[in-house]
Amino acid sequence: xxxxxxxxxxxxxxxxxxxxxxxxxxxxxxxxxxxxxxxxxxxxxxxxxxxxxxxxxxxxxxxxxxxxxxxxxxxxxxxxxxxxxxxxxxxxxxxxxxxx
Amino acid sequence: xxxxxxxxxxxxxxxxxxxxxxxxxxxxxxxxxxxxxxxxxxxxxxxxxxxxxxxxxxxxxxxxxxxxxxxxxxxxxxxxxxxxxxxxxxxxxxxxxxxxxxxxxxxxxxxxxxxxxxxxxxxxxxxxxxxxxxxxxxxxxxxxxxxxxxxxxxxxxxxxxxxxxxxxxxxx
Numbered sequence: 031x032x033x034x035x036x037x038x039x040x041x042x043x044x045x046x047x048x049x050x051x052x053x054x055x056x057x058x059x060x061x062x063x064x065x066x067x068x069x070x071x072x073x074x075x076x077x078x079x080x081x082x083x084x085x086x087x088x089x090x091x092x093x094x095x096x097x098x099x100x101x102x103x104x105x106x107x108x109x110x111x112x113x114x115x116x117x118x119x120x121x122x123x124x125x126x127x128x129x130x
Numbered sequence: 131x132x133x134x135x136x137x138x139x140x141x142x143x144x145x146x147x148x149x150x151x152x153x154x155x156x157x158x159x160x161x162x163x164x165x166x167x168x169x170x171x172x173x174x175x176x177x178x179x180x181x182x183x184x185x186x187x188x189x190x191x192x193x194x195x196x197x198x199x200x201x202x203x204x205x206x207x208x209x210x211x212x213x214x215x216x217x218x219x220x221x222x223x224x225x226x227x228x229x230x231x232x233x234x235x236x237x238x239x240x241x242x243x244x245x246x247x248x249x250x251x252x253x254x255x256x257x258x259x260x261x262x263x264x265x266x267x268x269x270x271x272x273x274x275x276x277x278x279x280x281x282x283x284x285x286x287x288x289x290x291x292x293x294x295x296x297x298x299x300x301x302x
Contacts, residue, residue: 042165043172058193063165064202085171
Protein backbone atom coordinates (compact mmCIF):
# COMPACT_ATOMS: atom_id res chain seq x y z
CA UNK A 31 0.00 0.00 0.00
CA UNK A 32 2.84 2.37 0.87
CA UNK A 33 4.40 1.54 -2.50
CA UNK A 34 1.18 2.57 -4.26
CA UNK A 35 1.30 5.89 -2.39
CA UNK A 36 4.91 6.53 -3.41
CA UNK A 37 3.85 7.50 -6.96
CA UNK A 38 1.14 9.95 -5.92
CA UNK A 39 -1.43 10.62 -3.19
CA UNK A 40 -4.51 8.43 -3.57
CA UNK A 41 -7.96 8.20 -2.01
CA UNK A 42 -9.34 5.05 -0.40
CA UNK A 43 -11.34 3.67 -3.31
CA UNK A 44 -8.43 4.31 -5.68
CA UNK A 45 -6.03 2.45 -3.36
CA UNK A 46 -8.42 -0.49 -3.15
CA UNK A 47 -8.59 -0.65 -6.94
CA UNK A 48 -4.79 -0.50 -7.15
CA UNK A 49 -4.38 -3.35 -4.67
CA UNK A 50 -7.06 -5.44 -6.39
CA UNK A 51 -5.27 -5.02 -9.71
CA UNK A 52 -2.06 -6.31 -8.10
CA UNK A 53 -4.11 -9.45 -7.43
CA UNK A 54 -4.90 -11.47 -4.35
CA UNK A 55 -3.60 -8.94 -1.84
CA UNK A 56 -7.00 -8.05 -0.41
CA UNK A 57 -9.55 -10.54 0.91
CA UNK A 58 -11.87 -7.95 2.44
CA UNK A 59 -11.57 -4.49 0.88
CA UNK A 60 -13.23 -2.87 3.88
CA UNK A 61 -10.31 -3.77 6.17
CA UNK A 62 -8.07 -1.34 4.27
CA UNK A 63 -9.71 1.57 6.13
CA UNK A 64 -8.80 0.44 9.66
CA UNK A 65 -5.25 -0.13 8.36
CA UNK A 66 -5.10 3.37 6.83
CA UNK A 67 -6.30 4.92 10.12
CA UNK A 68 -3.54 3.14 12.00
CA UNK A 69 -0.89 4.25 9.47
CA UNK A 70 -2.10 7.83 9.92
CA UNK A 71 -1.92 7.57 13.72
CA UNK A 72 1.61 6.19 13.39
CA UNK A 73 2.57 9.16 11.20
CA UNK A 74 3.42 7.02 8.16
CA UNK A 75 0.75 8.68 6.01
CA UNK A 76 -1.03 12.05 6.12
CA UNK A 77 -4.54 12.76 4.96
CA UNK A 78 -6.14 15.74 3.25
CA UNK A 79 -9.69 16.27 2.11
CA UNK A 80 -10.14 17.19 -1.53
CA UNK A 81 -13.32 17.94 -3.44
CA UNK A 82 -14.17 15.39 -6.11
CA UNK A 83 -15.76 16.07 -9.49
CA UNK A 84 -18.75 14.00 -8.52
CA UNK A 85 -19.95 12.88 -5.12
CA UNK A 86 -18.66 13.62 -1.62
CA UNK A 87 -15.14 14.99 -0.89
CA UNK A 88 -12.41 12.35 -0.77
CA UNK A 89 -9.82 11.71 1.91
CA UNK A 90 -6.46 11.56 0.13
CA UNK A 91 -3.56 9.64 1.64
CA UNK A 92 0.08 10.58 1.05
CA UNK A 93 3.39 9.24 2.36
CA UNK A 94 5.18 11.25 5.06
CA UNK A 95 9.03 11.27 5.23
CA UNK A 96 8.67 8.56 7.91
CA UNK A 97 6.52 6.62 5.48
CA UNK A 98 9.19 6.80 2.79
CA UNK A 99 11.80 5.56 5.29
CA UNK A 100 9.52 2.70 6.35
CA UNK A 101 8.91 1.73 2.74
CA UNK A 102 12.65 1.79 1.91
CA UNK A 103 13.43 -0.37 4.93
CA UNK A 104 10.69 -2.85 4.04
CA UNK A 105 11.86 -3.03 0.40
CA UNK A 106 15.40 -3.77 1.55
CA UNK A 107 14.30 -6.44 4.07
CA UNK A 108 11.93 -8.01 1.56
CA UNK A 109 14.60 -8.29 -1.14
CA UNK A 110 17.05 -9.85 1.31
CA UNK A 111 14.38 -12.33 2.43
CA UNK A 112 13.40 -13.16 -1.17
CA UNK A 113 17.05 -13.70 -2.16
CA UNK A 114 17.62 -15.96 0.86
CA UNK A 115 14.56 -18.08 0.01
CA UNK A 116 15.65 -18.25 -3.66
CA UNK A 117 19.14 -19.41 -2.65
CA UNK A 118 17.77 -22.17 -0.40
CA UNK A 119 15.27 -23.33 -3.06
CA UNK A 120 18.00 -23.48 -5.70
CA UNK A 121 20.37 -25.45 -3.44
CA UNK A 122 17.76 -28.17 -2.84
CA UNK A 123 16.23 -29.13 -6.19
CA UNK A 124 12.71 -30.62 -6.32
CA UNK A 125 12.25 -34.28 -5.29
CA UNK A 126 11.63 -35.52 -8.86
CA UNK A 127 15.12 -34.43 -9.98
CA UNK A 128 16.88 -35.80 -6.89
CA UNK A 129 15.38 -39.31 -7.13
CA UNK A 130 17.01 -40.01 -10.48
CA UNK B 131 -29.08 6.57 -13.24
CA UNK B 132 -26.42 5.24 -10.86
CA UNK B 133 -27.34 3.43 -7.64
CA UNK B 134 -27.63 5.68 -4.56
CA UNK B 135 -26.76 4.97 -0.94
CA UNK B 136 -30.45 4.44 -0.18
CA UNK B 137 -30.51 1.19 -2.19
CA UNK B 138 -32.02 -1.47 0.13
CA UNK B 139 -28.95 -3.74 -0.11
CA UNK B 140 -26.62 -0.83 0.66
CA UNK B 141 -28.79 0.44 3.50
CA UNK B 142 -28.85 -3.03 5.03
CA UNK B 143 -25.04 -3.17 4.82
CA UNK B 144 -24.61 0.29 6.40
CA UNK B 145 -27.05 -0.61 9.19
CA UNK B 146 -25.12 -3.79 9.96
CA UNK B 147 -21.88 -1.79 9.93
CA UNK B 148 -23.30 0.81 12.33
CA UNK B 149 -24.53 -1.91 14.68
CA UNK B 150 -21.18 -3.67 14.70
CA UNK B 151 -19.32 -0.34 15.05
CA UNK B 152 -21.19 0.57 18.24
CA UNK B 153 -18.41 -1.33 20.03
CA UNK B 154 -15.86 1.27 18.85
CA UNK B 155 -14.94 4.60 20.49
CA UNK B 156 -16.72 7.59 18.87
CA UNK B 157 -13.72 8.95 16.89
CA UNK B 158 -12.67 5.77 15.08
CA UNK B 159 -16.32 4.78 14.64
CA UNK B 160 -17.32 7.96 12.81
CA UNK B 161 -14.18 7.84 10.69
CA UNK B 162 -14.73 4.21 9.69
CA UNK B 163 -18.38 4.78 8.79
CA UNK B 164 -17.51 7.90 6.75
CA UNK B 165 -14.75 5.99 4.92
CA UNK B 166 -17.02 3.07 4.07
CA UNK B 167 -19.88 5.33 2.97
CA UNK B 168 -17.53 7.29 0.71
CA UNK B 169 -16.20 4.02 -0.69
CA UNK B 170 -19.76 2.86 -1.37
CA UNK B 171 -20.77 6.05 -3.16
CA UNK B 172 -17.60 5.86 -5.29
CA UNK B 173 -18.33 2.26 -6.20
CA UNK B 174 -22.04 2.76 -6.75
CA UNK B 175 -21.45 5.69 -9.12
CA UNK B 176 -20.38 3.21 -11.82
CA UNK B 177 -23.27 0.79 -11.31
CA UNK B 178 -26.51 1.24 -13.28
CA UNK B 179 -29.75 1.24 -11.32
CA UNK B 180 -30.97 -2.11 -12.68
CA UNK B 181 -27.92 -4.16 -11.72
CA UNK B 182 -28.43 -5.57 -8.20
CA UNK B 183 -25.80 -8.25 -8.90
CA UNK B 184 -23.12 -5.57 -9.28
CA UNK B 185 -24.27 -3.93 -6.03
CA UNK B 186 -24.01 -7.27 -4.29
CA UNK B 187 -20.53 -7.81 -5.70
CA UNK B 188 -19.38 -4.40 -4.45
CA UNK B 189 -20.68 -5.24 -0.95
CA UNK B 190 -19.20 -8.74 -1.02
CA UNK B 191 -15.81 -7.34 -1.92
CA UNK B 192 -15.96 -4.92 1.02
CA UNK B 193 -16.44 -7.94 3.30
CA UNK B 194 -18.56 -8.65 6.35
CA UNK B 195 -19.20 -5.48 8.44
CA UNK B 196 -18.34 -7.50 11.56
CA UNK B 197 -14.91 -8.37 10.08
CA UNK B 198 -14.20 -4.73 9.20
CA UNK B 199 -15.07 -3.63 12.74
CA UNK B 200 -13.02 -6.48 14.22
CA UNK B 201 -10.03 -5.26 12.19
CA UNK B 202 -10.60 -1.69 13.42
CA UNK B 203 -10.79 -2.94 17.02
CA UNK B 204 -7.51 -4.77 16.53
CA UNK B 205 -5.84 -1.70 15.01
CA UNK B 206 -7.16 0.78 17.59
CA UNK B 207 -6.41 -1.71 20.35
CA UNK B 208 -2.72 -1.77 19.50
CA UNK B 209 -2.57 2.02 19.23
CA UNK B 210 -4.59 2.63 22.37
CA UNK B 211 -2.34 0.56 24.63
CA UNK B 212 0.48 3.00 23.98
CA UNK B 213 -1.69 6.10 24.02
CA UNK B 214 -3.53 5.69 27.32
CA UNK B 215 -0.80 6.72 29.71
CA UNK B 216 -1.77 7.07 33.35
CA UNK B 217 -1.93 10.65 34.58
CA UNK B 218 -1.78 12.13 38.08
CA UNK B 219 -5.47 11.27 38.45
CA UNK B 220 -4.93 7.52 38.01
CA UNK B 221 -1.75 7.43 40.11
CA UNK B 222 -3.52 9.29 42.95
CA UNK B 223 -6.41 6.80 42.72
CA UNK B 224 -4.12 3.81 43.20
CA UNK B 225 -2.01 5.56 45.86
CA UNK B 226 -5.12 6.39 47.91
CA UNK B 227 -6.38 2.83 47.62
CA UNK B 228 -3.07 1.37 48.80
CA UNK B 229 -1.06 3.71 51.03
CA UNK B 230 -4.23 5.73 51.65
CA UNK B 231 -5.84 2.67 53.27
CA UNK B 232 -4.03 3.69 56.44
CA UNK B 233 -6.40 6.66 56.56
CA UNK B 234 -9.28 4.36 57.28
CA UNK B 235 -12.36 5.04 55.11
CA UNK B 236 -11.29 8.46 53.78
CA UNK B 237 -8.32 7.19 51.76
CA UNK B 238 -10.00 4.23 50.03
CA UNK B 239 -13.21 6.21 49.46
CA UNK B 240 -11.32 9.02 47.72
CA UNK B 241 -9.33 6.42 45.75
CA UNK B 242 -12.54 4.73 44.58
CA UNK B 243 -14.04 8.05 43.49
CA UNK B 244 -10.90 8.94 41.52
CA UNK B 245 -10.77 5.47 39.96
CA UNK B 246 -14.34 5.59 38.70
CA UNK B 247 -14.14 9.20 37.47
CA UNK B 248 -11.01 8.49 35.42
CA UNK B 249 -11.48 8.86 31.68
CA UNK B 250 -8.30 6.96 30.82
CA UNK B 251 -8.95 3.69 32.63
CA UNK B 252 -11.03 1.03 30.94
CA UNK B 253 -14.00 -0.45 32.77
CA UNK B 254 -12.01 -3.65 33.24
CA UNK B 255 -9.07 -1.77 34.78
CA UNK B 256 -11.47 0.09 37.10
CA UNK B 257 -12.95 -3.19 38.29
CA UNK B 258 -9.48 -4.63 38.83
CA UNK B 259 -8.27 -1.64 40.84
CA UNK B 260 -11.47 -1.64 42.92
CA UNK B 261 -11.15 -5.35 43.67
CA UNK B 262 -7.47 -4.93 44.59
CA UNK B 263 -8.21 -1.93 46.79
CA UNK B 264 -11.05 -3.70 48.61
CA UNK B 265 -8.93 -6.82 49.15
CA UNK B 266 -6.17 -4.68 50.63
CA UNK B 267 -8.66 -2.84 52.86
CA UNK B 268 -10.02 -6.16 54.16
CA UNK B 269 -6.53 -7.51 54.83
CA UNK B 270 -5.55 -4.28 56.63
CA UNK B 271 -8.72 -4.32 58.71
CA UNK B 272 -8.08 -7.89 59.84
CA UNK B 273 -4.47 -7.05 60.54
CA UNK B 274 -5.40 -4.00 62.64
CA UNK B 275 -8.08 -5.97 64.51
CA UNK B 276 -5.64 -8.78 65.25
CA UNK B 277 -3.00 -6.27 66.32
CA UNK B 278 -5.36 -4.38 68.64
CA UNK B 279 -6.73 -7.57 70.19
CA UNK B 280 -3.38 -9.24 70.81
CA UNK B 281 -1.34 -6.21 71.81
CA UNK B 282 -3.58 -3.27 72.57
CA UNK B 283 -6.31 -4.10 75.06
CA UNK B 284 -4.57 -7.28 76.13
CA UNK B 285 -1.72 -5.31 77.69
CA UNK B 286 -4.21 -3.38 79.80
CA UNK B 287 -5.79 -6.52 81.18
CA UNK B 288 -3.75 -8.29 83.85
CA UNK B 289 -2.55 -11.68 82.80
CA UNK B 290 -4.08 -13.43 85.79
CA UNK B 291 -7.29 -12.13 87.18
CA UNK B 292 -7.11 -10.79 90.69
CA UNK B 293 -8.86 -13.29 92.88
CA UNK B 294 -12.03 -11.87 94.15
CA UNK B 295 -12.67 -12.77 97.78
CA UNK B 296 -15.75 -14.87 98.09
CA UNK B 297 -18.70 -13.02 99.38
CA UNK B 298 -19.39 -14.09 102.90
CA UNK B 299 -22.76 -13.55 104.35
CA UNK B 300 -22.54 -12.86 108.02
CA UNK B 301 -25.59 -13.72 109.95
CA UNK B 302 -26.94 -10.75 111.81
